[in-house]
Amino acid sequence: MNDAMSLGIHRLWKDMLLHVMHPQPGVRLLDVAGGTGDIAFRFMEYVRSQQERQQRRAARSMQTPSWEDISTNYTNEDVEESKESRAVVCDINKEMLKVGKEKADSMGISAGLSWVVGDAEELPFDDDQFDIYTIAFGIRNVTHIDQALQEALRVLKPGGRFMCLEFSKVTNPVLARLYDAYSFQMIPVLGEVIAGDWKSYQYLVESIRKFPDQEEFKGMIEDAGFYCVQYYNLTGGVVALHSGFKL
């Protein structure tokens, strides 16, 4: 359904989130409203490829080691295990988590993933737990966005990063007209034809319009206590990627 509505572009948006995040091996990710695990899977893949890259670099720099170096490094190989990255997927909806878990099992990426039921306004985690907090296309459905932002601040470690992918305002007026026409004419029709559910998709487009725009949301993130808040517009503003740090 997401593929039909966004013509597959939602995959690029999520890839962009990971690219900007640029996670290194050993970080802990909390993906809120992550339901079916799209971000978490991409995170595990990214970190795995980063780890391979680091190992290759390390191997290259040790092309001609002395016998002494080889023997010391041989015993140190076990230390690599502690660099294992962990991702926690949190969602208010158990059914979505179930689907995500099944997807993970079928893809073979279950190591390092946890699936937790929780409410973004009241997360079931202790303070200062995570390096990165992401919420992709979930925050517009939270009733009290400021509470969700405060919870994000609470569970992040000092130096941790908050990242949010969400639908936002299109700046270009021509593109805005086209986008509105597509949203209101096409999306509910797609919902009816593919999923047999007009009303949910009508709600979807309306909730996108009700969400604050890029600057306003940036202000909300700053009010919650994040620093160095910035946003990137994707696809002309259809989606905005907001990022802030807990310092």
Place this chain on the structure above:
Amino acid sequence: MRSTIRKVTTMWLTVGKPLQRLNQRYGLTCTVCVRQLHSSATQFTDSSYDGLYPGHIHTTPVQKALLAVGSGVAALQNPYRHDMVAVLGETTGHFALINLRDRMRNDPEGYAILTERPRIRLSTLDLNNMATLPDGSFGREYLRFLEDNHVTPDSRADVKFVDNEELAYVMQRYREVHDLLHTLLGMPTNMLGEVAVKWFEAAQTGLPMCTLGAVLGPLRLNARRLQSLFTSLGPWALKNGQQSRCVLSIFYERRWEQSVEDLRQELNIEPPPVTLSATKKGST
């Protein structure tokens, strides 16, 4: 608009963890799950709904055109998607519905139906009483049809995209009369029976959806059935569709005791040339 959002919200609440405070003004309370949820989304109480009738969804001409194309494609790909067949009928049937409504108005019994608006549902039918009626009576044969083919009158989708309250009722009546038509014509719910009924309906109502079904339905029949369709069943269905009285104008709910033969004569319908038996796996 707000009531719609409120209703969708109550739907989400059954899925997610119940929240302590519900913000009445904004009404957006739960995480969105972009998946299909069941028919709880379309159950609206009669007293509070957005639109001309319960279940009505306003659509622009562009949306109707897109729906017609999309539902047509979806119905062709998967003929068991009755909701798509229904949507196709609603979006393409405007002129045919007007024609049907005018025919009903000009008939005294049809006019009574338009004013009284009877609905054929399990809750409105007295099945026990119908079971006691003699064999050959319309009510008894209808009950037999329901049992033999394992169908229920409640499986008809509600009308959503017709922008006139009276025409929406005509459409709903057409859907509910479909099963009764099977009984009148003596056709079971297998593919051949359904196609025969569609030919009759196409000739009678002129609904584009019926015409489409009548043209494309035969593509799924094997050679023997095709032969039966083109030589005997088809011409019979077409001829009777054209010559019979408007089937929507009959107050079936008051005619359960009438015999099927009598009813057929009154409607100017000949008995079927071939007797078809109901298959065990009947498709509605």
